[in-house]
Amino acid sequence: xxxxxxxxxxxxxxxxxxxxxxxxxxxxxxxxxxxxxxxxxxxxxxxxxxxxxxxxxxxxxxxxxxxxxxxxxxxxxxxxxxxxxxxxxxxxxxxxxxxxxxxxxxxxxxxxxxxxxxxxxxxxxxxxxxxxxxxxxxxxxxxxxxxxxxxxxxxxxxxxxxxxxxxxxxxxxxxxxxxxxxxxxxxxxxxxxxxxxxxxxxxxxxxxxxxxxxxxxxxxxxxxxxxxxxxxxxxxxxxxxxxxxxxxxxxxxxxxxxxxxxxxxxxxxxxxxxxxxxxxxxxxxxxxx
Numbered sequence: 001x002x003x004x005x006x007x008x009x010x011x012x013x014x015x016x017x018x019x020x021x022x023x024x025x026x027x028x029x030x031x032x033x034x035x036x037x038x039x040x041x042x043x044x045x046x047x048x049x050x051x052x053x054x055x056x057x058x059x060x061x062x063x064x065x066x067x068x069x070x071x072x073x074x075x076x077x078x079x080x081x082x083x084x085x086x087x088x089x090x091x092x093x094x095x096x097x098x099x100x101x102x103x104x105x106x107x108x109x110x111x112x113x114x115x116x117x118x119x120x121x122x123x124x125x126x127x128x129x130x131x132x133x134x135x136x137x138x139x140x141x142x143x144x145x146x147x148x149x150x151x152x153x154x155x156x157x158x159x160x161x162x163x164x165x166x167x168x169x170x171x172x173x174x175x176x177x178x179x180x181x182x183x184x185x186x187x188x189x190x191x192x193x194x195x196x197x198x199x200x201x202x203x204x205x206x207x208x209x210x211x212x213x214x215x216x217x218x219x220x221x222x223x224x225x226x227x228x229x230x231x232x233x234x235x236x237x238x239x240x241x242x243x244x245x246x247x248x249x250x251x252x253x254x255x256x257x258x259x260x261x262x263x264x265x266x267x268x269x270x271x272x273x274x275x276x277x278x279x280x281x282x283x284x285x286x287x288x289x
Contacts (some may be wrong), residue, residue, distance in 0.1 A: 006143070012214070015184075024073045024103050024105055025103065025104050025105075025106065025125065026068065026099075026102070026103050026104075027101065027102060027103075027104055028052075028099060028101055029090070029093055029099065029100055029101070029102055030093075030099045031093055031094050031096070031099070032094035033093075033099070034090045034091075034094045035094055038090055038091065039076060039119070040085065041076075041082050041083050042082065042087060042090075042205035045093055046129050049087055049091055049105045050088065050165065050166065050169060052094075052158065052168070052169040052170075052172075053088045053172060054088055054091045054092050054095055055095070057088055057089060057091075057092030057096075058092040058093075058095035058096040059096075060134075061092055061093065061098045061100055062096050062098060066100060067275050068101045068102065069085050069156065070101060072085065072103075073085075073102075073103040073104055073105045074086030074089070074102060074103065074104045074105070075104075075105050076105065076106045077106055086102065086104075088167070089102060097129035097261060105234050111141065130131035131178060132172060132226070135172070135178070135183065135185070135188065136168055136172055138158070138188075139171060139172075139188035139189050139222055140157065140160055140161060140164065140168060140189075140192075141157070141185070142185040142186050142188070142189035142249065142253065142286060143160070143164070143189040143193055144284070145182050145193055145249070146186065146189060146190075146249065146250050146253040146254075159282060162284075165193075166197065167192050167193075167195040168192060170192075170195055170200065170203075171188050171191050171192045171195065172269075172285075173211075174203065174204055174207035174208075174211075175188055175191070175207060175211065176211075177211075177244055179210075179211055180208050180232075181231045181232055182228070182231050182232065183209060183211070185249070186249045186250070186253040186254075186256065187210070187250040187252060189253055190253050190254075190256035190257040190260060190282065191203065191206075191207065191250050191256065191260065191282070193257075193282035194257070194260045194261075194264070194282045196282070196284075196285055198260065198264045199264060200202075202263070202264050203264070205218050205221075205224075205263075206259075206260055206263050206264070207225045209221055209228055210224060210227065210228050210231070211226055213225075213232070218264070219266060220266035220267065220268055221261075221263070222262075222267075222268045222269065222270075223258075223259045223260075223261075223263040223268075223269050223272065224259060224263045226227035226259065226269060226270075226271060227255060227259035230252060230255065230272060230277065231252075251274060253272055254274045255272045257281045257282060258272055258273070258274060258281070259272050259280075260282075261281050273279065
């Protein structure tokens, strides 16, 4: 059904001449609609669907916190062959079981760079709360800065986020809340880098010890427990708290890296010793250059 609507089109917007009109429509989508859209219109060449993102979106929808007008419109390819954006939102409607209004732009010629290509800060604040998004950015930057100073640009941060989105989501799920001296950038950076080389279930156990201090039912917990005590109690033997700035960050990173390495190999250790400040055990698979 088509409805005739009269729209006043201005000659200028923000002092600039209007050259085209590409209307944004709001559509009401039920979970059944979302499933049909997923089956018929998902663009298989688009990015991988992140389960963590879908879960967060779905929870916001269930809680009534989803804001239609704060999300960029979903682009529909010209001819209606596929949707170019909004895959996570459609999947979240299915998962939430809620009816949701979404904004769409029909007849899009090509992908216009929304989704994960928006600014990193904007994206993270759509996915996480402010505290978590701040910790996410700090952890991501620390992943590279432990190897040396980097001249960060929005493009480099954005590229790093896209390349390591899954590892970052895993890290944030394990360090799910702020814990003084534990969920700090250097610790999370070592954990994120270890994601690519270590068993994920074992890494979850490591994070559990750091976040709670509990070692019950954890096999060979010594390395994680020793690091937990150094981070939370600031033992004189740690030496870390005599350092400042970047040197302190690298020291904490290296201690965490060594602890993870031993923990994942079920090694019982008497202490966490750092021989070199260079990041050696868990190199990143890519560079933000």
